[in-house]
Amino acid sequence: MPSTVTKTPEIIKKNEQEMLEDWVKQQKKVLQNRIDHLSESTLKQQCKEFLNQFQTAVQSGEMKDIDQSKAWDGVRRFLAELSRSRALASFSPSETALFVFSLKQPLFTLMQREFKGEELANEIWTISELLDKLGLFTTEVYQQSREDVIRRQQQELLELSTPVxxxxxxxxxxxxxxxxxxxxxxxxxxxxxxxxxxxxxxxxxxxxxxxxxxxxxxxxxxxxxxxxxxxxxxxxxxxxxxxxxxxxxxxxxxxxxxxxxxxxxxxxxxxxxxxxxxxxxxxxxxxxxxxxxxxxxxxxxxxxx
Amino acid sequence: MERIPILKVGQYLLITIQVDLHDKMILALQDELTNMIVKTGARGILIDISALEIVDSFIGRVLAQVASCAKLLDAETVVTGMRPAVAITMVELGISMKGVHTALNAEDGMELLNDILHRDEYAHDFSAIN
Incomplete structure (x- = not known):
């Protein structure tokens, strides 16, 4: 199974501008009522940054262990930062995970155009699995940030509420x-x-x-x-x-x-x-x-x- | 073996514990103290534990026993200067110091002893204690 070799980075590189616009449009549609927290230019910046990191990571060929491997450090760090800031800006978990999941549609459209038959199925399977993992990762970080906030508040409550x-x-x-x-x-x-x-x-x-x-x-x-x-x-x-x-x-x-x-x-x-x-x-x-x-x-x- | 000095001050016996206690030491203290009460006819005992950082269940129990012995010999026991951390530990260990009076420091403890003995002597003057 040639799951570790993928041509996806190449086609992303080739059609980057088109895909980026498509992706931003996708997100804007769902994040309509959040647009006050997030300007379009910031969103675009974030998407671009993620695509860059993502390409580098995929090119490394390491596809299985994205939670640990060094090649995915950049992507992980970027997503963690993004989830954390969204958690603090009171985005919902799905709105946060959407950042990754909404990449599927523009990317798969592109792949359908570029690949055929068995190759298409293989590529889609690989990328889909990857994006799912990354999406779950954002949710995990989101949850973690929320828990940190709760823990801090608990501590503050403890200190506040016991005057002598x-x-x-x-x-x-x-x-x-x-x-x-x-x-x-x-x-x-x-x-x-x-x-x-x-x-x-x-x-x-x-x-x-x-x-x-x-x-x-x-x-x-x-x-x-x-x-x-x-x-x-x-x-x-x-x-x-x-x-x-x-x-x-x-x-x-x-x-x-x-x-x-x-x-x-x-x-x-x-x-x-x-x-x-x-x-x-x-x-x-x-x-x-x-x-x-x-x-x-x-x-x-x-x-x- | 180190021993803890027992000082006689008027009607009272004064014990300040300045070192960390171990089991043998407190048993020796209990022994010596009961002898001293009988010998001197002391009416009150003040044990200051402000320097004590660790009290385990055994020491807590022996302190309570000392108080019971003293009571039998008609003397009151006041334990003074217990540190907050020690107090919390004792409560967590579930040691109840029944029969032991407590005070924040030696001065208060002495006052408390005076009060108690005074009250005993003139018990008929006190119809009720609050």
């Missing part, structure tokens, strides 16, 4: 928003424990009003965090328990007996202040707002238990 706030002297709070899985628990735990060391906190409030559901797994993660804080001498208060969540916890038989729980952040903070020996009092009939603030501050006297 200083509420008062010796009191810190962690508002937990979103589903609590083990990776996030780990991040929250690390942040919380570091903050305990940094601020010398005696009480930590974990607010779970932003956690959509609490199942046994989530509760387990919460209990872990509470135990770790306890080992460092800090008492945890879990607040923001919504009525449905309270019911779920009871139905699931989760034991939160060793943890102080409060319905709202308000209650938790009030409890924490009382525990730390603070007494907050409203001042009546203050004349100017500045004076009021000053008096308020002096009225909040603290005596540690």
């Amino acid at each position: 706030m200083r509420m008062w002297e010796g009191v810190i709070a962690v508002p937990i928003i979103g589903t609590l899985d083990s990776a996030r628990t780990q991040a929250i735990m690390e942040n919380l424990l570091q903050e305990i060391v940094d601020t010398n906190a005696k009480l930590a409030i974990l607010d779970i009003s932003g956690v959509p559901t609490v199942d046994t797994q989530t509760a387990q993660h919460l209990i872990k965090t509470v135990s770790a804080a306890k080992l460092m001498g800090t008492q945890c208060i879990i607040s923001g328990i919504r009525p449905q969540i309270a019911q779920t916890v009871v139905h699931l038989g989760i034991e939160l007996d060793n943890v102080i729980t409060k319905a709202t952040m308000y209650d938790a903070l009030a409890f924490a202040l009382a525990r730390r020996g603070w007494h907050v009092q409203r001042v009546n009939g203050a004349s100017s707002s500045v004076e009021k603030l000053a008096r308020q501050t002096s009225n909040m006297s603290g005596n540690l238990p």
Whole structure:
């Protein structure tokens, strides 16, 4: 089977201009609503570049192992770059793979004109197989780029969503928003424990009003965090328990007996202040707002238990 | 073999662990400590582990056992200065330090011991603890 010897590069070279125009036209037809992201000149440039690389690679005679062989390095690099940029410009996977697949029609028309009989069948088979592989390759790179984006966003989300706030002297709070899985628990735990060391906190409030559901797994993660804080001498208060969540916890038989729980952040903070020996009092009939603030501050006297 | 010094400070026994523990060392410590409690009549024990970077399940368990022994001899145990990484490891290993009090640093630990002993002495003055 003379599949490694092909005359296709020659005929591509001979009819390059004609084929290029045909190919660009093909793509433009499908990419109509994408034309704002991709000017015609860029598209033409890309097609030309690919054809050049493709010819060089095919001439090398290496047809089987295009994923590894050196001869196809240029084509692979070019296609990878193209798929990546299209993925980031939010093209769909098929729109991206189309770049390669749309070459089939102009190329096969050309081959039909140039070859006859068995030779035609052989050539078409070889080239078709090649283009399929290259098309799949673009899809793979496309998928990879999309996954990279998702992974980066996940990482950012992890960092964004675990702030530790200083509420008062010796009191810190962690508002937990979103589903609590083990990776996030780990991040929250690390942040919380570091903050305990940094601020010398005696009480930590974990607010779970932003956690959509609490199942046994989530509760387990919460209990872990509470135990770790306890080992460092800090008492945890879990607040923001919504009525449905309270019911779920009871139905699931989760034991939160060793943890102080409060319905709202308000209650938790009030409890924490009382525990730390603070007494907050409203001042009546203050004349100017500045004076009021000053008096308020002096009225909040603290005596540690 | 290296041994860990036990210092008597007033009513308390003070132990700071500055080197990485191995199994024999902590067993020796447990032995010596129980003897010291009986000999000195100490009411509180403060173990500072702020220099400790690794705690395995065995050491965690022995620390809990030390606390239980001390409790039997009417002394309270406070473990202080546990590092965040160590705390996470202990939780992941599932070691519960039941009966051990914890505090962030030695100063807080001492205060906590004072509080607990004070509370015991005047227990009837405290109707409820929050």
